[in-house]
Amino acid sequence: MKGISLRTIDNKIQAAEGSPSDKVETLLLEPFWKTEEIYDDNLIHSYEKHLVILCEFEEIAADTMANQMKEVNFFKLHSKQQEIDKRFETYVVQIFEKIKNLIHDRPKGMVLLQVVVPHHGEQQLLSGILGLLKSAQIENPKLVVQLIELEKDTQDISGKLKVNSHYPNDKRIRYVGNKRLVNDWKEVESHKLEIKPPWKDRGLYLITGGAGGLGLIFATEIARQVKDAKVVLTGRSPLSVPIQEKLQKLSKLGIQVAYEQVDITQKEEVKNLLQDVKQKYGSLNGIIHGAGVIHDNFILKKTKEEVKEVLAPKVTGLVNLDQASKNLPLDFFLLFSSGVGAFGNAGQADYAAANAFMDGYAKYRNDLVASKQRQGKTLSINWPLWEEGGMRVDVETEKVMYESMGMVPMRTSTGIEALYQSIPLVENQVMVFEGNLSEMKKYRDLGKIKRSVYLTKESTLEVDLDSLREKVIHQLKVQFGEIAKLNVTQIESDECLENYGIDSIMIT
Template sequence: MAFTIYQPIDGEETIYCEGEITLGAFTQAADGLDLSLLQEQCQQRVLTSEECYQAFRSMGIVYGPYFQGIEKIYVGQRQALAKIHLPVCSADKQDAYTLHPSLLDAAIQSAVGLTLSDAGQGLALPFAMDELVLIGDCLKAEWAFVRQRDEGRGITKMDIDICDEQGDCVLLIKGLTLKSKPVQDAILFYPHWEEKVVAPSFKEEKGHVIIYGAEPKIAQKISEQLPDEVCHVIPYDGDHFDIAGQFVRDAVQVFHIIQGILKAKPTHVVPVQILLFNQSDNPFGKALSGMLQTAHLENPHIIGQCIMLDGDMESDHVLTILHDNRQVMAPPQVAYRGSQKRYALRWKEVPPSEKKESLLWKEGGVYLITGGNGGIAKIIIQEIALHIQRGAVILVGRSQPTKDMQQWLNEWQQSELKVIYRSLDVTDRQAVQRCIKDIKATYGDLNGIIHGAGVTDDHFMIQKKATEFTQVLAPKVAGVVHLDEASQDCHLDFFVIFSSITGVMGNIGQADYATANAFVDQYAYYRNSLVKSQKRQGRTFSINWPLWEDGGMQVTSQQQRQWMNDTGMVALKPRAGIRAFYQAWASPWQQVMVLAGDRDKLCRFVGEQEKEQENDATFYLTLIEQIANNELSEKEFMQLLQSPPSG
């Protein structure tokens, strides 16, 4: 007997399902299911009812009380055993069905639940089945045994045996086909230094040279030998006790220098080169590149470059390096190493890996996440809950939890995975030390840190105040230093820094935020050097994230369209972000940049960051004049940049 389930819509039939029905006598397997043995085989992970439906909600599926029939799922290797029941609210109409929809759906939910245990797995939805065999009274169904059969190209096939309390089967679902919802394509890039000689050129504009961290005598000699340049000397006083304070003081000096150049409203190209000396003692100077990148975006007449110098150099050699790089002010970061070969910083796409992404989390683990009021923190905790049953996550934020956050926290009160929020200003060194000390006293240790705290206060550099600049630096810069120092005796598995692509590319109105993120990127390398010398524990890596779709910081749809048109970039979807997170963890690199959107456009966009751009002088001079007179906002500036005049 064939059947079709359809609905007439506007004179046309919309078909929902087709199949065949065969009537006959069906017998169940003689031995039934050994439920005790299956439970022993499915102990990789145990998902409670609350964890299952919370995971479904995080993926956009909200089941009402009539369809919450899962009590527990025991997950094994390519199989799962689910305890199911008929929800109490459905019991009064149970006699109306042979196949009760609540029980049948609970069994199918169990199959979807099996896919939840895969790291970074996208949502898989059922859309077909080969065969359904009705054997006994389905109202007696209490267990669903799910076995994964085939998998490939986003399609997964499963068989489900539904049985009663004794293990006798009452219903068989054969060849249930699930199709994975496509996970957004996130592209990962890693920084790569490659040898690059300077191409000969006859172009050389006079500009500004910032001598950073050099010995006073060397700095003075270089300045004297550059009479036609504007030289600025920023000494490094070697304050190892206050790494954050030292960097902020130095960054503010560079900020004032660049702001002065902007206020002069140059009508021609102004090179700004930062010579970085003594990299071994002060590895954070290259973070100033984020500020230079932003200055170029706000006034393309300013072209910045950080030049890293290895070891002691004679002043004559330094002058040659300046002269060579002045001819081609690209890419934004170059370094001279060993035999004084020139290396340029490039970003290369992370190659695909056949290695399955590993997990950071472990059963009973204790984790600290800063930026606790943000949306990304919620996403990470929901991901943790998919993989461990017991443990603790301590969320910290500068302010008290919002009303929505408090309501969300209340949902975790009955879970064995404890989610605790506490107010903490990460810029307060002593407060951070007390927090870590309390965590160790309560839980015995701390296993991982994710530093995601950060604030923005968007203003053009020409208008920004130094106090605003330092306030944006503090949560990132002081925060990462204080967290690292306070946790140096903890047995960490990881110390993850959530940075931003702004630290790599700069961003209009965010010179401070770009500088702060560039600093934490460099701190990842610094902390790994401490791990290597056995002064710290746990791998450190930094992820330069784009905007997350549900991450808290939002943009207008107009800005988002501009991103897509100009760069191919779009906001990162949560599941794509989680997958990228695991890919970064599985990769060998200490810093990874994540972008989402059109692959070809994004790869071209990343490549173009390394090229020196030619710009229309009159057009940009007019814009800078309007900015200085408060006649043009950041948003209006972004809109104008979409269609600069030609010729």
């Protein structure tokens, strides 16, 4: 047997359940804004290229700013489309194409890309572009990205761009008045509250993407918690034998369940769906939006058609659902997002943008609730991999997740309890992890590198670069070989990684 390599798997994940030191716990995080003052704006960070993209700032003269920052390439994006989902899709595709060209040019030095968006009204949803930006930086570390949110009447924009170029670790920055705010994550403070499911006896609930893993999990949970409930599951696929079998299992649990084939990216189909549901079953109590598709591929290989297809169910589908239900007395509107939206992920730039849009929509819709234009709390949940969800990983990937991040695939009971805890405690968005609590906290803090690291002056050090390069490449081959199950001699340092059959999960 030629080319075979053998390794012993040390399954620490199994040990986690029985070892007190590796006790599996849950970590809930929510985003918040903190004030970050500029303590030295004379520091300079060098970039080979500096690009600034202004989204929906028609009144700003790019030519004037270009004269103020001669070394910067300015681009203005504006769409005449009225719908926010269509404009968001347009901007994501345009920025995706610019990033694709940047990566294709193979810059030798660092490249800074700053995207500037408004942060009021529906325009705050443009912040979802950050999911695309973070994924791009993961795929190409020479790319430094920032999303900067400004008020419409912000003064000295060029000065703010220059200042933030010195702080590349700050990815999402917002200016409110004279305050500079940076987005971060904090633990959800636990309170000794009675955990109460949001479902009601005889309630009616709509679950999009309902034939998938999470949709069925929560439909089952509704059946177990309340009496005489009705659940309508939707999907793009026609009613098949496997789907019928799943519906029959749910019916045996004591709920009335139906399946509706509908494309939620089509506004009229969604409008007709909600009208039909109301006529057949009565008033709708809650919506769970869990639909989504993926087309994993690196930015260089991905097409704009794939980007649009991935964005559609989570972006246009969400807007259609919200518009069609805006006059309904909902108790809740739950958005099933992903941690990819918060952190980005290699091979999933479009999926990250789609989920980040959902995260922003929770805040936007809750603002509409406050102004009595909607009813029912909106919560976006950044789920990790589920043990019994639609997306599965192998044992080796679980081992890598645990050793590098302290995470394990989340158990169904943990996910359900996390949702019940989050609804009364979290305002708009929550991220859920399960695993070794101390290790997960360490992983979360990895991104919080001291800002001074980026601000130190360049120093010189005598190094044998040829020897260093040879040793680093060999060590990378060893590590990559362990993950991809390849011998070091089979790995070429100048070969594209995707040619070795890796995917986004293996990269993680």
